Amino acid sequence: MRPTTVRARATAGAVVVVAAALGLASFALLGLLEANLLRNAERDAERQALTIARLAASGGLDRMRAPLPGADFVQVVNARGRVLRATPNLAGSPALGPARPMRPGTAFHTWKVRPLGGEHRLRVVQVTTDTPQGLVTVYVGTSLRDVDAADDTTTAALAVGGPLLLATVALVTWRVTGRALRPVEAIRAEVAEITDRDLHRRVPVPPTSDEVARLAQTMNTTLDRLESSGHRQRQFIADASHELRSPLTVLRTQLEVALAVRDPELWPELIGGALEDTERLQQLASDLLLLARIDAAQPVTAVRLDLGAVVRAAVESRRGDRVPVRTDLEAGVTVEGSELWLTRVVTNLLDNAQRFADHRVELVLRGSGSGGGPQAGTVVLEVRDDGPGIPPDDRERIFERFTRLDDARSRDHGGAGLGLAIARDLTTHHGGTLTAEPSPGGARLLVRLPAASSSPSPSSSS
Structure with missing residues (x-):
């Protein structure tokens, strides 16, 4: 299942990187969005809770009006857990707080509760204050429907847009990588067709100044050297064959004459000539061997x-x-x-x-x-x-x-x-x-x- 081509690996790598970045960005976006909306909801509920707490402290709870926009319910509870005032949607409901405050003063406490007859979460702000009748706690709850709606909308948008973005990245990367690697494939195809008899051929150089163009130029330079080396080798072999043919022919002729001549007095001259040609062949073979060692670039013992x-x-x-x-x-x-x-x-x-x-x-x-x-x-x-x-x-x-x-x-x-x-x-x-x-x-x-x-x-x- 692993991609086997550079094009596929580049596309897969781009998709993985973008997917990871998109996932992190999505989590960050959802977190920031929810935190900001929660802060706004708590601020509105806190404002109303402080207003009602001031009314309770001054003994004016009877002047408490219906909750303003941003608050879904209000409940005022004394220190004994008796509900003093409540909005109609909490009529007959027990006190919301699980524990009664033990000391006077003002405190802020926020927690989540289950929906009260609704589909959305609620955020409750608690303010405890000292009144002439003792400690009184004010509970103001606000619905998080806007937060839930924003979360749902953003999640749906990311769920749809994320795959589309990844598909776009994959398509663009595939096309761009294919276009960038097209000259490389042309170079590979040309080199694959070059044999030892086609060293005169050269790979196409793209009209750019990027790495692929430099690769093509380097490849052509290498082919130039190979062609020159091949030509030099063929010329060397032809010249060596020609140089060896002459002394071998003369040597053979002298040996044949020596076999044909029956006069012992002529043998020293014929054998001496054959020895000279043999020495020439030996010297030529030694030179050819030395040239071969030099061409093999054997390191000098310096x-x-x-x-x-x-x-x-x-x-x-x-x-x-x-x-x-x-x-x-x-x-x-x-x-x-x-x-x-x-x-x-x-x-x-x-x-x-x-x-x-x-x-x-x-x-x-x-x-x-x-x-x-x-x-x-x-x-x-x-x-x-x-x-x-x-x-x-x-x-x-x-x-x-x-x-x-x-x-x-x-x-x-x-x-x-x-x-x-x-x-x-x-x-x-x-x-x-x-x-x-x-x-x-x-x-x-x-x-x-x-x-x-x-x-x-x-x-x-x-």
Whole structure:
């Protein structure tokens, strides 16, 4: 029996809240109305009781007239319980008071009695006063027909109007909630029809500035990211398949030739070529695995590192480079990150520079300090070479996966087009950036990383 939709829950909630508020308001209204009418009736009866009490105190009870409007009966009783005077509707009736007053003075007492031959309740006001003949009590009763009639009318109006009001609230809430949720249903229906082949579709954005419109915009932004991710994944798979096909084809050809050739003197050359292609396949598989780990957003095991020591160790492990690497490393530059991945960034940048440098490869590391400038708290790692350089239009494209420029970035240099892409992804994973900057001669790649601490120290060169 519980409502299962947002529309039904909102309607039920509104009806329950309004019903509770209406019930409390009805009780308060009936109570206030009855209290006000009772106060008016008692005031009229009290006025007459005081007037007759004054007549009794002065010995003028014979001048008592019929009750004025607002009083239904009057009875005057002495201390012994004898009725001295009464209105015709109480003729022959015993004294109303259950007990006789014991001391002189004036007292006011109000209580309810059963109807005296009528259909409505009565309110009786008692006034006791001292007279020359002793204590005398005056009873003045007034009918509560107006109070009962007002209560009945108000109760009937609330009994009829309450359900009508609740029905109106339910209808209005149902319609308003349905209108508000209509765009949400349109968004849900559109998303339900989107598959992995329809990521180009977008949900409708309502022409409003409310939460539903922002939900639709967020959903479309998410679909943009999913489409971009899907396109990137498909492109990655296609490029990886293409890159793997070439070395596998060459490897198979070399192995087939090795089987066909019976001359043992040619086997070392054929096996050596097959080994080179196997190493290339192994390196490509390793790069693809690393890219998959980066795309999976596996967290970096961040430790405090001396980046100068990491760079120096990476350079010293490259003793057989074609072009010697000149370094200028500032001491005391620390970052937080993975030593293995930061070493891979340096290695990939140096591999790229070694492929295309003519006679010079330079590596510079410096900290920007904490002077409050726009680059404060940033570590800068710069790799420069004197090769053919990077055209301005290609300075961003070189960081795309499996991208090789036609002239300077060809397969002849041994690259698969993943080195710079991996270096940028690893740098981004550490909260930094990798960009290609203008250079008068050759290529200039800049890595910027957040510094763990900035304590300038004199630079050391090697």
